[in-house]
Amino acid sequence: MADIFVCAVATHISDTNTAIGVASVPLRSGIHATGAVRHSEVSASVETPSREPSNFNEISETMDLSPIWLTIRLAAVTTAILLVVGTPAAWWLARTRFRFKAAIEALIAMPIVLPPTVLGFYLLIAMGPHSFPGSVWQAVFGEPLAFTFTGLVIGSILYSMPFVVQPIQNAFEGMGSQPLEIAATLRASPMDRFFSIALPYARRGIITASTIGFAHTVGEFGVVLMIGGNIPGKTRVLSIAIYDHVEALEYRAAHWLSAGLIVFAFSVLLAVYIINRRWAVRP
Numbered sequence: 001m002a003d004i005f006v007c008a009v010a011t012h013i014s015d016t017n018t019a020i021g022v023a024s025v026p027l028r029s030g031i032h033a034t035g036a037v038r039h040s041e042v043s044a045s046v047e048t049p050s051r052e053p054s055n056f057n058e059i060s061e062t063m064d065l066s067p068i069w070l071t072i073r074l075a076a077v078t079t080a081i082l083l084v085v086g087t088p089a090a091w092w093l094a095r096t097r098f099r100f101k102a103a104i105e106a107l108i109a110m111p112i113v114l115p116p117t118v119l120g121f122y123l124l125i126a127m128g129p130h131s132f133p134g135s136v137w138q139a140v141f142g143e144p145l146a147f148t149f150t151g152l153v154i155g156s157i158l159y160s161m162p163f164v165v166q167p168i169q170n171a172f173e174g175m176g177s178q179p180l181e182i183a184a185t186l187r188a189s190p191m192d193r194f195f196s197i198a199l200p201y202a203r204r205g206i207i208t209a210s211t212i213g214f215a216h217t218v219g220e221f222g223v224v225l226m227i228g229g230n231i232p233g234k235t236r237v238l239s240i241a242i243y244d245h246v247e248a249l250e251y252r253a254a255h256w257l258s259a260g261l262i263v264f265a266f267s268v269l270l271a272v273y274i275i276n277r278r279w280a281v282r283p
Contacts, residue, residue: 031207066233067241074149074224074237075217078156081233082164082213085157087206090165091198094172109162116159120226123155127227152235159223164213171205172198208272219261 093105111119125144128134137145145151175198183193199206221239228235228243238257245254 064232064241067236067238070149070233070236071218071238073155074152075214078160078217079151079164079210079214081153081157082160083206083210086161086164086209087168087199091172091194093165093169108165111159112162116220116222117226119159120155120223123151123158123223123227127151129152145227146227147231147235149228149234152224152237153279155223155227156217156220159220160213162218163216164209167205167209167212169203169205173204175201204276207275211268211272215265218264 023278039212089108093101098104124146125131126133127137129138129144132143145154157159179201180193183197188196220237221243224235224237225240228237230236230240236244242254242257242261245251245257
């Protein structure tokens with residue numbers, strides 16, 4: 001059988017702007033059948049390239065929101081624990097005359113100047129199954145401490161501690177000893193003096209510490225990446241999610257999350273300055 005060729009001729013009709021392809025199709029008997037094929041039917045089989053979501057509704061539908069809720073949960077738990085632990089520590093630092101007080105203050109303040117990856121590296125070693133704390137934790141709870149939400153909380157507490165302890169300590173130190181001495185002459189117990197005199201006086205420092213501690217935990221990256229990794233739904237916090245979007249060239253999603261953090265940070269700082277200015281002249 002001689003070679004048979006298939007030829008297609010496309011003509012465009014101006015009034016309908018529709019392209020019609022006329023194809024000569026060979027049959028076994030040698031007779032050619034001619035048919036018209038619409039251009040839209042042909043082009044439908046061509047795969048259309050995927051489009052990146054362009055507005056907030058499309059991004060929110062396709063984007064995983066679990067890092068946002070995980071970050072809020074981590075910041076809330078960390079701030080609550082830091083207030084319970086950091087307030088007595090700040091009170092002790094404000095009142096003590098211990099010889100090595102400066103060394104303890106420097107130790108608490110180290111996360112301010114220490115690279116987060118350094119702190120995260122040594123925390124990762126301490127939480128590992130071959131270290132004493134990590135092996136004890138795994139023996140008691142049956143799971144490793146690293147790469148878990150509990151590990152993130154421990155790392156966040158250590159990393160955000162100076163941002164909670166220092167404002168409260170400064171508030172206690174600014175109070176002086178005279179109000180406590182007056183309360184002591186009225187036979188108030190040390191516990192009563194702390195809760196009825198010291199805490200109300202230091203409320204501005206406590207609010208500032210809570211706000212800054214929460215915001216600082218939200219913005220963590222190096223520490224949580226070192227000790228928590230990038231496990232979706234478990235340790236993948238908001239800052240790591242932004243990094244993933246950038247790495248995957250999903251810039252619009254990264255823009256929305258980053259812009260949200262910028263607005264959040266500005267709102268937090270604005271609230272702190274307003275509170276400090278409003279209560280500056282109050283006792």
